[in-house]
Amino acid sequence: MAEESGGGKGYLAERGWRSWAYTMDHKRIGVMYLYTTIAFFFIGGVFALLLRLELLSPQAKYFGNHTYNVFFTLHGAMMIFLFIIPAIPSGLGNFFIPLHIGARDVAFPRINLASYWVFVAGFLVVIGSLVSPMDTGWTFYTPYSAKTGAAVATLSFGIFLIGMSSILTGLNFIVTIHKLRAPGMTWHRLPLFIWGMYATSIIQVVATPVVGVTFLLLAMERLLGVAFFDPAKGGDPVLFQHFFWFYSHPVVYVMILPAMGIISEVIPVFSRKPIFGYKAIAYSSLAIAFLGFLVWGHHMFTSAMSPLANTIFSFMTFFVAVPTAVKVFNWIATLYKGSITFESPMLYALTFIFLFAVGGLTGPFLGALATDVQLHDTYFVVAHFHYTMMGGTVMGFFAGLHYWFPKMTGKMLNERIARVAWALVFIGFNVTFFTMFIAGVRGMPRRYAEYLPRFHVENVISTVGSAILAVGIVVMFWNFIQGLRKGLPAPGNPWRALSLEWQTPSLPITENFLEIPVVTDWPYGYGKPKGPDA
Amino acid sequence: MSDPSAGHTDPRVAFEAAKLGLWTFLATEVLLFGALFTAYTIFRVKYPDLFQSEHLKLNRVLGTLNTVVLITSSLTVALGVDAIRRGKARLLERYFGVTVLLGAVFLCVKYIEWTEEFHHGLYPGTNIFFSLYFMMTGLHGIHVILGMGVLTYVILLSRRGRFSGSYRTPVEIAGLYWHFVDLVWIYLLPLLYLIG
Numbered sequence: 001m002a003e004e005s006g007g008g009k010g011y012l013a014e015r016g017w018r019s020w021a022y023t024m025d026h027k028r029i030g031v032m033y034l035y036t037t038i039a040f041f042f043i044g045g046v047f048a049l050l051l052r053l054e055l056l057s058p059q060a061k062y063f064g065n066h067t068y069n070v071f072f073t074l075h076g077a078m079m080i081f082l083f084i085i086p087a088i089p090s091g092l093g094n095f096f097i098p099l100h101i102g103a104r105d106v107a108f109p110r111i112n113l114a115s116y117w118v119f120v121a122g123f124l125v126v127i128g129s130l131v132s133p134m135d136t137g138w139t140f141y142t143p144y145s146a147k148t149g150a151a152v153a154t155l156s157f158g159i160f161l162i163g164m165s166s167i168l169t170g171l172n173f174i175v176t177i178h179k180l181r182a183p184g185m186t187w188h189r190l191p192l193f194i195w196g197m198y199a200t201s202i203i204q205v206v207a208t209p210v211v212g213v214t215f216l217l218l219a220m221e222r223l224l225g226v227a228f229f230d231p232a233k234g235g236d237p238v239l240f241q242h243f244f245w246f247y248s249h250p251v252v253y254v255m256i257l258p259a260m261g262i263i264s265e266v267i268p269v270f271s272r273k274p275i276f277g278y279k280a281i282a283y284s285s286l287a288i289a290f291l292g293f294l295v296w297g298h299h300m301f302t303s304a305m306s307p308l309a310n311t312i313f314s315f316m317t318f319f320v321a322v323p324t325a326v327k328v329f330n331w332i333a334t335l336y337k338g339s340i341t342f343e344s345p346m347l348y349a350l351t352f353i354f355l356f357a358v359g360g361l362t363g364p365f366l367g368a369l370a371t372d373v374q375l376h377d378t379y380f381v382v383a384h385f386h387y388t389m390m391g392g393t394v395m396g397f398f399a400g401l402h403y404w405f406p407k408m409t410g411k412m413l414n415e416r417i418a419r420v421a422w423a424l425v426f427i428g429f430n431v432t433f434f435t436m437f438i439a440g441v442r443g444m445p446r447r448y449a450e451y452l453p454r455f456h457v458e459n460v461i462s463t464v465g466s467a468i469l470a471v472g473i474v475v476m477f478w479n480f481i482q483g484l485r486k487g488l489p490a491p492g493n494p495w496r497a498l499s500l501e502w503q504t505p506s507l508p509i510t511e512n513f514l515e516i517p518v519v520t521d522w523p524y525g526y527g528k529p530k531g532p533d534a
Numbered sequence: 535m536s537d538p539s540a541g542h543t544d545p546r547v548a549f550e551a552a553k554l555g556l557w558t559f560l561a562t563e564v565l566l567f568g569a570l571f572t573a574y575t576i577f578r579v580k581y582p583d584l585f586q587s588e589h590l591k592l593n594r595v596l597g598t599l600n601t602v603v604l605i606t607s608s609l610t611v612a613l614g615v616d617a618i619r620r621g622k623a624r625l626l627e628r629y630f631g632v633t634v635l636l637g638a639v640f641l642c643v644k645y646i647e648w649t650e651e652f653h654h655g656l657y658p659g660t661n662i663f664f665s666l667y668f669m670m671t672g673l674h675g676i677h678v679i680l681g682m683g684v685l686t687y688v689i690l691l692s693r694r695g696r697f698s699g700s701y702r703t704p705v706e707i708a709g710l711y712w713h714f715v716d717l718v719w720i721y722l723l724p725l726l727y728l729i730g
């Protein structure tokens with residue numbers, strides 16, 4: 001199965017910008033999404049480093065308060081809307097969903113291409129809004145966002161477009177997974193990445209329009225003076241928060257579910273064991289997607305909701321931890337007595353489990369009413385969020401990039417450099433963000449350029465950590481570039497994995513499969529210990 | 535939404551995919567309007583008297599007229615879809631043409647209504663009721679315009695002889711979408727014009 005080795009041009013055979021700009025090949029569209037989102041990951045990362053630099057000293061030293069506000073808004077908005085939401089679904093998802101289910105393409109290739117160009121239009125508008133950059137934080141809370149001199153309406157419009165692109169992608173994936181599975185690819189033979197992507201797509205389709213309307217109303221409040229969020233006219237600023245979080249809470253599952261899907265792929269391959277609790281992992285994705293819609297109020301415990309609403313939201317928040325923990329326990333059970341090897345994808349997958357466990361377990365402190373009132377808007381929240389989103393989603397993304405690099409590029413990575421990069425990322429991440437838990441518990445509020453001198457030590461440590469993390473990420477991407485330029489040709493199936501994408505040559509041909517495969521088994525039937533030829 | 539993809543050789547799968555795609559898209563649309571309906575519910579419970587007094591300022595006659603226009607357009611769309619099922623492309627074009635025309639009539643009436651309201655000093659920023667009224671009918675109006683575009687596109691495709699009794703996916707899809715746009719109005723009419 002792996003004997004068709006690389007060297008062929010596969011889906012990259014055609015050249016020239018037209019072959020990309022007008023392509024309807026899901027693989028090329030996925031690659032374009034990856035390049036675009038990674039570019040924003042770097043821009044957002046530079047903003048993060050600037051924030052950490054400013055926090056090196058208790059006084060605002062390098063730039064003023066307003067600039068600080070702009071930087072953390074841009075860091076948040078770019079990382080969320082331009083990197084972390086589209087990166088895995090639209091990037092890796094586009095590339096691998098049809099390959100995973102044995103299809104030639106997604107259900108609507110033209111809509112797929114349209115979604116990419118709508119995304120481009122969206123981020124161009126977002127960049128256009130920089131003429132008067134946002135200073136509201138990525139949450140756009142009213143009434144400030146209705147009054148600030150920043151280009152809120154422009155940025156809202158940009159994010160509306162990005163949301164449209166997200167909806168189109170989700171819609172495409174739902175239909176693809178329903179209608180284009182290869183013969184014999186029953187629901188319970190689907191790779192778990194597909195289950196994660198399916199749950200993700202449902203959230204994208206159902207939640208995104210609400211935030212679209214919310215931003216529309218916000219823009220209209222600024223342009224026409226509509227009264228929805230304006231208390232002077234009988235509107236309600238808290239309604240904005242409800243609408244915003246009705247999208248923005250479920251959307252953290254848009255970020256995490258695909259990453260969990262990647263982990264479910266990587267763990268069994270590198271433990272040479274069938275995945276434990278397949279159905280539990282599959283259905284817990286759907287459960288998370290469903291419960292995720294019922295917990296948005298936990299972002300608003302200090303926004304004067306009724307005590308009853310607070311209690312219900314708190315209860316539901318604890319509930320959503322259950323399917324999440326189900327996944328973690330099943331991954332650990334998969335590792336148990338496996339023949340584990342520590343290639344770079346596996347390192348990132350294990351990192352995901354570790355960091356996500358920390359992020360997950362600090363969640364209940366924020367979901368519980370009493371502790372949340374204390375911890376709300378402190379660095380504890382920042383740390384929790386980054387442990388789940390960067391420690392979780394981004395590590396999952398890195399795992400996916402390393403795992404699928406041979407398939408996407410036809411080249412192998414330098415494994416040694418990849419491991420060095422991993423070590424730097426792992427250390428840097430923990431040094432940066434774990435200290436934030438401590439600063440947060442000690443009462444340091446988030447979103448200020450200045451702080452009390454008693455938090456100085458934590459902030460210095462955190463900034464040093466962010467530098468290590470940055471070096472690690474630069475090394476990782478330098479390794480990617482080197483791999484692209486002069487990596488050894490990749491065999492079709494370097495990890496000896498069983499899912500369908502590895503049964504195609506690296507690079508896959510434009511039609512994915514010469515003949516649509518007939519599926520007779522699930523993709524996790526690993527049993528034999530890893531041979532020496534690996 | 536209406537394009538069957540090039541990649542699928544099996545037209546039956548392509549048709550089913552397109553249909554599921556449109557239903558999924560309608561789910562998105564429901565949530566898009568859903569946010570506004572939620573806001574409506576909240577504010578109506580909060581200010582029942584305001585809603586009672588303000589809604590009397592709307593023109594019920596024109597609202598009712600528009601309802602008749604849109605329901606008729608739903609009929610003509612259904613007749614158009616039925617025509618192509620029987621393989622009659624010319625008839626389809628005529629029915630869809632009438633539908634687009636009715637859509638235009640709807641927009642004209644809406645334009646008259648809005649002008650009248652502006653005349654009486656009723657703007658989107660006047661109060662919460664008129665914020666809701668203008669946002670909801672405005673968003674619906676945009677959907678009517680989009681729907682007219684889609685129907686026109688289908689007519690143009692049909693002129694080029696693209697549809698027959700055996701291949702008519704875009705026709706069905708466009709019809710379904712237009713029905714949805716009508717349905718939204720069926721909710722908007724009582725919620726905005728017929729309170730109390």
